[in-house]
Amino acid sequence: MFEAIFENMLKSKPIVHCxxxxxxxxxxxxIILAGGGSPTMAHHKDEVREITENSQSLxxxxxxxxxxxxxxxxxxxxxxxxxxxxIDPVGMGASKLRNEVFKExxxxxxxxxxxxxxxEIKAVANxxxxxxxxxxxxxxxxxxHNLKETVxxxxxxxxxxxxxxxxxxxxxxxxxxDKAYVIRNGNPIMAKVTxxxxxxxxxxxxxxxxxxxxxxxxxxxxxxAMGVSGEIAFKxxxxxxxxxxxFRMFLIDTISNMTPEIINGEMNVExx
Amino acid sequence: MFEAIFENMLKSKPIVHCxxxxxxxxxxxxIILAGGGSPTMAHHKDEVREITENSQSLxxxxxxxxxxxxxxxxxxxxxxxxxxxxIDPVGMGASKLRNEVFKExxxxxxxxxxxxxxxEIKAVANxxxxxxxxxxxxxxxxxxHNLKETVxxxxxxxxxxxxxxxxxxxxxxxxxxDKAYVIRNGNPIMAKVTxxxxxxxxxxxxxxxxxxxxxxxxxxxxxxAMGVSGEIAFKxxxxxxxxxxxFRMFLIDTISNMTPEIINGEMNVExx
Amino acid sequence: MFEAIFENMLKSKPIVHCxxxxxxxxxxxxIILAGGGSPTMAHHKDEVREITENSQSLxxxxxxxxxxxxxxxxxxxxxxxxxxxxIDPVGMGASKLRNEVFKExxxxxxxxxxxxxxxEIKAVANxxxxxxxxxxxxxxxxxxHNLKETVxxxxxxxxxxxxxxxxxxxxxxxxxxDKAYVIRNGNPIMAKVTxxxxxxxxxxxxxxxxxxxxxxxxxxxxxxAMGVSGEIAFKxxxxxxxxxxxFRMFLIDTISNMTPEIINGEMNVExx
Numbered sequence: 001m002f003e004a005i006f007e008n009m010l011k012s013k014p015i016v017h018c019x020x021x022x023x024x025x026x027x028x029x030x031i032i033l034a035g036g037g038s039p040t041m042a043h044h045k046d047e048v049r050e051i052t053e054n055s056q057s058l059x060x061x062x063x064x065x066x067x068x069x070x071x072x073x074x075x076x077x078x079x080x081x082x083x084x085x086x087i088d089p090v091g092m093g094a095s096k097l098r099n100e101v102f103k104e105x106x107x108x109x110x111x112x113x114x115x116x117x118x119x120e121i122k123a124v125a126n127x128x129x130x131x132x133x134x135x136x137x138x139x140x141x142x143x144x145h146n147l148k149e150t151v152x153x154x155x156x157x158x159x160x161x162x163x164x165x166x167x168x169x170x171x172x173x174x175x176x177x178d179k180a181y182v183i184r185n186g187n188p189i190m191a192k193v194t195x196x197x198x199x200x201x202x203x204x205x206x207x208x209x210x211x212x213x214x215x216x217x218x219x220x221x222x223x224x225a226m227g228v229s230g231e232i233a234f235k236x237x238x239x240x241x242x243x244x245x246x247f248r249m250f251l252i253d254t255i256s257n258m259t260p261e262i263i264n265g266e267m268n269v270e271x272x
Numbered sequence: 273m274f275e276a277i278f279e280n281m282l283k284s285k286p287i288v289h290c291x292x293x294x295x296x297x298x299x300x301x302x303i304i305l306a307g308g309g310s311p312t313m314a315h316h317k318d319e320v321r322e323i324t325e326n327s328q329s330l331x332x333x334x335x336x337x338x339x340x341x342x343x344x345x346x347x348x349x350x351x352x353x354x355x356x357x358x359i360d361p362v363g364m365g366a367s368k369l370r371n372e373v374f375k376e377x378x379x380x381x382x383x384x385x386x387x388x389x390x391x392e393i394k395a396v397a398n399x400x401x402x403x404x405x406x407x408x409x410x411x412x413x414x415x416x417h418n419l420k421e422t423v424x425x426x427x428x429x430x431x432x433x434x435x436x437x438x439x440x441x442x443x444x445x446x447x448x449x450d451k452a453y454v455i456r457n458g459n460p461i462m463a464k465v466t467x468x469x470x471x472x473x474x475x476x477x478x479x480x481x482x483x484x485x486x487x488x489x490x491x492x493x494x495x496x497a498m499g500v501s502g503e504i505a506f507k508x509x510x511x512x513x514x515x516x517x518x519f520r521m522f523l524i525d526t527i528s529n530m531t532p533e534i535i536n537g538e539m540n541v542e543x544x
Numbered sequence: 545m546f547e548a549i550f551e552n553m554l555k556s557k558p559i560v561h562c563x564x565x566x567x568x569x570x571x572x573x574x575i576i577l578a579g580g581g582s583p584t585m586a587h588h589k590d591e592v593r594e595i596t597e598n599s600q601s602l603x604x605x606x607x608x609x610x611x612x613x614x615x616x617x618x619x620x621x622x623x624x625x626x627x628x629x630x631i632d633p634v635g636m637g638a639s640k641l642r643n644e645v646f647k648e649x650x651x652x653x654x655x656x657x658x659x660x661x662x663x664e665i666k667a668v669a670n671x672x673x674x675x676x677x678x679x680x681x682x683x684x685x686x687x688x689h690n691l692k693e694t695v696x697x698x699x700x701x702x703x704x705x706x707x708x709x710x711x712x713x714x715x716x717x718x719x720x721x722d723k724a725y726v727i728r729n730g731n732p733i734m735a736k737v738t739x740x741x742x743x744x745x746x747x748x749x750x751x752x753x754x755x756x757x758x759x760x761x762x763x764x765x766x767x768x769a770m771g772v773s774g775e776i777a778f779k780x781x782x783x784x785x786x787x788x789x790x791f792r793m794f795l796i797d798t799i800s801n802m803t804p805e806i807i808n809g810e811m812n813v814e815x816x
Contacts, residue, residue, distance in 0.1 A: 021313075022294045022297060022313075022566045023297050023298055023301055023313045024298060024301075025566060025567050026298060026567055026568060026570060026571070026738060026739070027298070029567055029568075029738035029739075030737065030738050030788065030789065030792075033736050033737065033738060033788065034736065034787065034788050034789075039738065040635070040638070041565070041566075041567045041607075042609075042635070042638075042639070044609045044610060044641060046639075046641045047609070047638075047639035047640070047641040047642065050638075050639045050640065050641075051638065051639055054638070063313075065314075065316045065319070066316060091312070091314070094312070094314075094319075094322070094323065094326070095314070095318075095319035095322045095323055096319070096322065097316060097318045097319040097322075098319065192305050192306065192528065193302065193305065194298065194301035194302050194305060194311065195298070195301075242521070242522070242525050243306065243522075243524065243525025243526065243527070243528035243529045244302065244305065244306050244524060244525060244528040245302065245306075245520070245521040245522075245524045245525050245528075246521055246522075246525055248302075248789070249521065249786070249789040249790055249793065250786075250787075250789075250790075252787065252788060252789040253786050253787025253788060253789050253790055254787065255787070256736065256787035256788040256789075257787045293585070294566045294569060294585075295569050295570055295573055295585045296570060296573075298570060299570070335585075337586075337588045337591070338588060363584070363586070366584070366586075366591075366594070366595065366598070367586070367590075367591035367594045367595055368591070368594065369588060369590045369591040369594075370591065464577050464578065464800065465574065465577065466570065466573035466574050466577060466583065467570070467573075514793070514794070514797045515578065515794075515796065515797025515798065515799070515800035515801045516574065516577065516578050516796060516797060516800040517574065517578075517792070517793040517794075517796045517797050517800075518793055518794075518797050520574075521793065
């Protein structure tokens with residue numbers, strides 16, 4: 001399904017400029033490398049414009065709320081040179097500060113992709129929120145029952161922000177205003193490892209860097225790759241009687257060995 | 273022994289707010305998740321009060337001496353809403369700055385638990401110290417020979433700070449003013465992995481978040497879980513002919529698969 | 545070949561003070577521990593002089609361009625007390641800021657060792673550069689064809705900076721003004737893991753800390769250890785059908801189990 005998307009990324013080896021948080025930055029760099037891109041984590045305001053200009057995409061992760069000035073400088077430059085920007089509104093709704101940071105960022109640049117869990121995306125939609133911590137709240141979760149209306153809301157939000165919207169969870173949704181991919185891959189253990197959301201965002205950044213004119217499919221391909229890798233990694237972990245850290249290792253390992261054939265064999269993607 | 277402690281934690285899934293250092297922050301987040309809690313690593317002074325208020329415990333790690341203002345704001349709020357605070361005086365005694373930071377923190381909040389290696393705890397006791405680097409000095413080490421007097425000193429220090437005192441090493445001591453747990457689990461290889469101390473502190477934070485009214489047993493259960501996991505992880509590492517990084521993987525993996533039964537089968541805990 | 549170098553390091557257990565970037569800091573700390581040293585990652589300007597004074601070597605990594613003041617304070621103190629300084633000019637040539645930071649550092653201290661990829665070292669030599677991102681550019685790469693002239697250039701650069709020059713790549717070069725070691729170990733997968741360069745720098749810091757009077761051989765031994773470990777780790781990874789993260793684990797694991805005998809059995813080192 002996503003063969004051309006994969007091929008474009010592997011051929012272009014995109015440099016992905018990330019301004020991200022210090023908790024999961026190493027995993028983000030490694031998953032970009034595993035996926036075939038080249039990460040650069042520069043976040044000093046005096047160099048981010050240059051760095052962004054020489055990259056192919058920009059990833060902004062709000063787990064870092066200290067480098068907002070650098071994010072704005074990089075974002076404006078990215079828009080100017082027409083590089084995709086992927087934003088991860090980590091903890092959106094969990095504090096006033098995060099809501100303000102998101103507002104400020106969104107007033108200063110256009111995002112190509114917004115990726116979060118359902119609680120964060122709801123907070124993005126409402127301009128406020130009631131998230132506690134950084135995990136999605138139980139009440140918000142996307143289920144088969146509320147799927148159709150959530151897809152509809154994602155499409156509406158996509159129109160509002162002129163961005164692809166990615167909602168991560170047991171069921172993933174990747175939507176622009178007209179079309180949505182509903183992806184039923186992955187494993188619940190992904191919620192027991194810090195940074196699987198950030199890694200997903202980083203990988204979307206790499207795929208968009210290699211496919212700047214097709215960010216919807218690029219994001220869907222990255223999310224699908226993460227989900228399929230999650231399933232394969234879980235099986236390998238069970239084989240070796242490991243736990244959450246062995247799972248993380250195999251998650252990134254599987255991305256580093258991923259091919260379109262593996263994806264096609266395992267993916268469960270529905271268009272809506 | 274600690275069945276109720278475990279059960280409380282797993283039921284409450286405590287959000288653990290950590291203001292910690294950038295060296296080991298990822299391991300700390302992952303061990304909290306592995307243990308059944310939910311980590312949030314917010315350290316911006318403009319949001320830490322909100323984040324702390326919506327959490328169940330606060331972990332302050334002095335490997336970070338940049339965010340002292342945020343630590344004080346979070347600590348005061350935590351005391352106000354009666355959440356346990358666990359402090360790790362990393363490198364205490366290694367510089368004047370660390371000694372001053374600890375003094376400033378201790379003047380602005382009450383700690384529920386203070387966890388360090390013996391050199392750090394001695395520096396806490398004396399208000400100064402001669403630590404070099406971040407590892408315990410050879411001369412300070414707790415042995416069967418000086419155990420009784422060290423336990424007595426820990427109880428005295430607990431009275432002084434109104435905090436549970438945790439001294440990590442080949443023999444671990446967890447003490448309040450009346451009672452001490454002496455824990456003889458673990459493996460020397462733990463000293464060859466960065467952050468096993470920080471991880472222990474983070475896990476204590478999770479256990480205290482689920483057991484705010486029994487921080488002595490919560491801390492003892494967390495330290496015991498770490499020690500038992502260290503033993504199991506070492507055996508697994510040997511089986512696969514690995515080294516220090518495979519050990520770290522299995523250390524957190526074992527926490528992610530831990531049950532009271534496993535603890536009970538392996539633990540070596542003495543009350544004094 | 546490097547038996548005495550290894551022995552000195554293992555005996556002295558050097559404390560290695562690193563001021564480094566937040567992307568790979570954890571791997572750097574762990575590889576120093578694996579190699580037999582003791583890492584301390586202090587980077588607050590108010591304590592770096594004390595920390596450096598109580599250490600045996602200093603590692604400065606320009607992936608961090610925020611703590612330049614702390615780097616200068618630590619560097620001056622290190623020169624004063626005659627500790628080796630190892631600098632990694634990460635991303636040199638990728639932004640004006642990095643070029644300025646390097647210039648400022650080099651005007652304020654003498655480096656014992658400068659380690660980078662060929663693009664970074666070329667930028668060091670020219671005072672400017674055209675690096676994109678943090679990886680070496682294809683056009684710059686050291687091959688058997690341009691090896692002799694590159695070694696000559698490294699020796700010239702060593703004379704100019706009064707530093708050992710380390711150029712990392714498929715072929716590694718470690719040179720002072722008179723002599724060069726050409727090391728043909730390692731595996732291409734090392735470029736698919738973030739921080740293998742930073743780790744190499746950190747390990748050089750540990751070896752130099754234990755061998756302050758022989759930084760040329762210390763650097764060569766560390767680079768050889770990394771290369772040999774890369775080969776062994778790759779074979780283990782293949783055996784377990786892993787990917788880039790399993791490779792990283794085995795890379796550091798192999799350092800943690802390294803002996804002069806293993807090095808001698810696998811190394812491919814030529815003097816030029």
